[in-house]
Amino acid sequence: MPDDQFNASESRKRCLKYRRRILDISQQVTALHGAAAFSAMEMVDCIYNGFMQWNSKSESSDSFIMSKGHGCMVQYVILEDRGILSKKDLDLYCKPEGILGCHPDYGNPGIEASTGSLGHGLGMAVGMAYTEKYVLKDRGHIYTVLSDGELQEGSTWENMMMAANLKVNNLIAFLDHNGFQSFGRTSETHPEFYPIKEKVEAFGWETVEVNGHDVNQVYDAIKTRKGNKPYMLIGNTVKGKGVSYMENTAIWHYRSPSPEEYEQAINELDEVSS
Amino acid sequence: MRNKFADALYEIGKTDQRICAIVADISPAGSMVNFREDFPERFINCGVAEQSMIGIAAGMALKGMRPFCYTIATFSLYRPFEMIRDDLCYQNLPVTVIGMGAGVVYSTLGGTHHTMEDIAIASAIPNMTVLSPCDPNEMKHATTWCATESNGPVYMRLGKVGEPDLTASADEFKIGKIRYLKKGAGDICILSYGIIMKMAFDLAEEIYNEKQNEASIISVHTLKPLDKEGISEVLKSYSKVIVIEEHVPHGGLSSRVKEIALDVNSNCDLKVFTLEDKFIHFYGSYPELLEKHGLSLKNIKSKLD
Incomplete structure (x- = not known):
């Protein structure tokens, strides 16, 4: 991982640009999963633009899996920014002539695994991390972003246990803990889901809990990890972060904003940046 | 195995x-x-x-x-x-x-x-x-x-361990192609796969002993992609084709061979023998359980004529 100081203000500028781009694309489609992308935004920016080692602008020795595949808009806009996906690819999002859908598809530029069904990404990430560390001998790191709802899948816990058994300390998972799933607020629908941190630690992981929208906190946590175990950063986030009417409102899990709502969202982002 | x-x-x-x-x-x-x-x-x-x-x-x-x-x-x-x-x-x-x-x-x-x-x-x-x-x-x-x-x-x-050698005089093994394990001079052909293949050999032997009709035996080791061409040819070349499989009747080899028979307007006498579409609560040996499903030489022979 890079030792040079992460530039937080550059990161914030990028995230603003990415949110705008996602809102632009929202005007072309009815279902977007935009809110799920907004909650993971800062963490995914830190991964791609802070942690992953790039041999060239588009070639990395590390890997990233968007295990919460419904948040892949954030991945698409970053891949576009890095020149791995084209503007045309994003303009044709969910269109018959295009290649990008609502979930990431392996084989598309920059997409290292197909996801969409929850509870699949961590297993693949463990297999990748194991191969890098033990077969190819200490090469890359594997980064993955999980949703909090995804932690209800048994397969996630199977793989949490295997990651610790296999000692894949080159695996770094980010939990996008926005506290919401389709049915509502997780703390109300599944109170025994909490506490999360202790559960993950009990499975043999090193963990930290930070504000997932604070890029300094995210960056510092990863940089100062002990690094002898698989690592999970629990990022407390806000679903739909950055657009007031989207924040913590279940319908925005799927919906795209109307033209009026789009204007309001862009204005709110502009206010934040000024 | x-x-x-x-x-x-x-x-x-x-x-x-x-x-x-x-x-x-x-x-x-x-x-x-x-x-x-x-x-x-x-x-x-x-x-x-x-x-x-x-x-x-x-x-x-x-x-x-x-x-x-x-x-x-x-x-x-x-x-x-x-x-x-x-x-x-x-x-x-x-x-x-x-x-x-x-x-x-x-x-x-x-x-x-x-x-x-x-x-x-x-x-x-x-x-x-x-x-x-x-x-x-x-x-x-x-x-x-x-x-x-x-x-x-x-x-x-x-399978498990201890299966007999059945492919000593077989055709070459090619993925996606049916494989003759035995080419007989008679007008009967038996298609099977997996370890129940031994039953195909036993059946062929009994048919020969009783009727001097020397059956051919084919291993359909590749169930997907299925060798439709090879199976079409079998359906055209033999007057009786028998499928033996250790699988429920739907979605396995038997139903696929029936599809192919329809596609090629086959008029051969096609007989299929499979596991029943049933959970059978029976605790005995492997051959005894197969028999409960109707997969025994005796049952198959009784339904051939």
């Missing part, structure tokens, strides 16, 4: 660093012990966590490996079905899923351990290749193909 599988994997694994074995709490035997000892970094035991087994295999394949996942058939295919579909088949990764003891070979273990619908289930997924070798040597050929030539996911049935 299990030993030949492990032997083949170990031999190829010596020179190909991409070969790895991921098991779910199956204690290694024979060459699998050597594999684990000689290539420890390429042997993973996930424990009783089959979803993890498939997910990890997918991740390893995404990094260039050619994993073999190995456990009892019901647990290797049914429990992690969605991982097999999404992680392996949707991404079209070169991972071989071995279903050990497929069919009803674990007769006394009960329905939870009987794999009666695996061919239908595995064949239904796009990109999947489905194999079921009939004897140890055919197993060796199939394993070698999976390890060295396959470019996508494979589900392969594996």
Whole structure:
């Protein structure tokens, strides 16, 4: 991982640009999963633009899996920014002539695994991390972003246990803990889901809990990890972060904003940046 | 058969660093012990966590490996079905899923351990290749193909140990092609696959003894992609075609051969013998359980004439 100081203000500028781009694309489609992308935004920016080692602008020795595949808009806009996906690819999002859908598809530029069904990404990430560390001998790191709802899948816990058994300390998972799933607020629908941190630690992981929208906190946590175990950063986030009417409102899990709502969202982002 | 599988994997694994074995709490035997000892970094035991087994295999394949996942058939295919579909088949990764003891070979273990619908289930997924070798040597050929030539996911049935050699005078083994194990001068042909193939040989022998009609025997080791052309030719060339399979009636070889017979307007006398579409609560030997399903020489012969 890079030792040079992460530039937080550059990161914030990028995230603003990415949110705008996602809102632009929202005007072309009815279902977007935009809110799920907004909650993971800062963490995914830190991964791609802070942690992953790039041999060239588009070639990395590390890997990233968007295990919460419904948040892949954030991945698409970053891949576009890095020149791995084209503007045309994003303009044709969910269109018959295009290649990008609502979930990431392996084989598309920059997409290292197909996801969409929850509870699949961590297993693949463990297999990748194991191969890098033990077969190819200490090469890359594997980064993955999980949703909090995804932690209800048994397969996630199977793989949490295997990651610790296999000692894949080159695996770094980010939990996008926005506290919401389709049915509502997780703390109300599944109170025994909490506490999360202790559960993950009990499975043999090193963990930290930070504000997932604070890029300094995210960056510092990863940089100062002990690094002898698989690592999970629990990022407390806000679903739909950055657009007031989207924040913590279940319908925005799927919906795209109307033209009026789009204007309001862009204005709110502009206010934040000024 | 299990030993030949492990032997083949170990031999190829010596020179190909991409070969790895991921098991779910199956204690290694024979060459699998050597594999684990000689290539420890390429042997993973996930424990009783089959979803993890498939997910990890997918991740390893995404990094260039050619994993073999190995456990009892019901647990290797049914429990992690969605991982097999999404992680392996949707991404079209070169991972071989071995279903050990497929069919009803674990007769006394009960329905939870009987794999009666695996061919239908595995064949239904796009990109999947489905194999079921009939004897140890055919197993060796199939394993070698999976390890060295396959470019996508494979589900392969594996028997237990001690199966007889049935392919000594067989045609060459080619993936996707039916294989004559015996070419007879008579007008009867028996199609089968997997370890129940022995019953095809016993049936052919009885038919010959009683009627001096020398039946041909074919191994349909590749259930997907199915050799439609080869099977069409069989339906045209013989007046009686018999299918024997250790699988429920739908979605296996029998129903596929019927489809082909319809497609080619075959007028041959086609008789199929399968497991029943039933969970049978019976605890006896493997042949006794097969008999309860109607898969016995006596029952088959009584329905042939």
